[in-house]
Amino acid sequence: MSGVRAQQKEKTRRQIINAALKQLSAERSFSSLSLREVAKEAGLAPTSFYRHFSDMDELGLTLVDEAGLTLRQLMRQARQRIAKGGSVIQISVQTFMELIESNGNVFRLLLRERSGTSAAFRAAVIREIRYFTMELCDYLQKANQLDADVAYMQAHAAVTIVFGAGSDALDIEDKTERDQLANQTIQQLRFIARGALEFSDRRKISKKFS
Amino acid sequence: MSGVRAQQKEKTRRQIINAALKQLSAERSFSSLSLREVAKEAGLAPTSFYRHFSDMDELGLTLVDEAGLTLRQLMRQARQRIAKGGSVIQISVQTFMELIESNGNVFRLLLRERSGTSAAFRAAVIREIRYFTMELCDYLQKANQLDADVAYMQAHAAVTIVFGAGSDALDIEDKTERDQLANQTIQQLRFIARGALEFSDRRKISKKFS
């Protein structure tokens, strides 16, 4: 049970995962990757791939899970920054944009598979995004004393906007243009926050009088 | 110049386009279509395909153009309905949802190619969406007397939200769930409209005092 063998297996498993991630780019989607290519990049015979994943699909789902993990780590990072003081919206957007810059291909994977041809992939991505949305929803509800529905709608809208901005950002290489997009996104999130707050207040008043 | 020949050519060209559209589905993206499959579905020998398109890419770009056209027709339809009275937001969302229901695969094409592997495709889709956004921007600016920047940000946010909702709707088959999504989307658009209006007003006041 020392695990020399298991350790080695885990290592080549990671090699496969990394090989797949490495091949992803703006021009190369996961579905366009072949088993043989990935195996080759990992320094493996094509047939050895099967010792670790029964399918390219299984590998893909693993990648989506990893991407979701990256996303959650990002949120924690953002919360730490926020705790140190600063505009919640601004810091969140900034953190997200940094993800795009450093892990563009991981984010691309999520975007693409969300509208991909595999129902399993779509479900997996949607699940990850839902986690993301729900955590934000909790935060908003507590921080702003919002109605549960309103908080959810705000969180959902905010996530949609941020992901949309991320998608746009992927096709922008100019730094100042990217900053402009970030500022625009911040402003849009403020529109939503303002609208949600006002609506929530109006509801509270009508509840008071009922 | 009677054009019996040209007419025939146009006809089979349409057959190719329709064959491609017919093969698109939730499980089948354009990039996963092969020239041979499309040709077969169109009742053509594989090599005859080249008489009409030099490439599958060329066919794909044609499809994106057609999808954009569909989108613009939709807007006109929505405007006609609005002119007959009713909530602008509600009618717009409703019209959009009807597109999803009747032309889901066309909309899927746009969503997928927007984050696809071909830069040309991405650019084409983004261009179509920009048209859509700009028309909405003009409308908002005139109807609500908004600042140009504010109107653009509102339009952009609204389009992002509506497209996001469309994307979600594609994976929902239950009618009541879909209606719920539509209502949520309407509410989110109201958040944005409210926030934009308030922000625009605040700007006008500060301009008055300057």
Place this chain on the structure above:
DNA sequence: TGTAACAGCGTACACGTGTACGCTTAAATA
């Protein structure tokens, strides 16, 4: 120490792909 488990390899196969080439047949033009 003997043996069972198993990661990894190489070979081999059937299949689908894009497309080059030359042919046929019907419309367009001179």
Place this chain on the structure above:
DNA sequence: TATTTAAGCGTACACGTGTACGCTGTTACA
């Protein structure tokens, strides 16, 4: 009417794909 043009077809080729099968060498365990 004679000639040119071009849509469509069939054959053929090289290539990349997933994966079945049997083998080797090393680790784990009795």
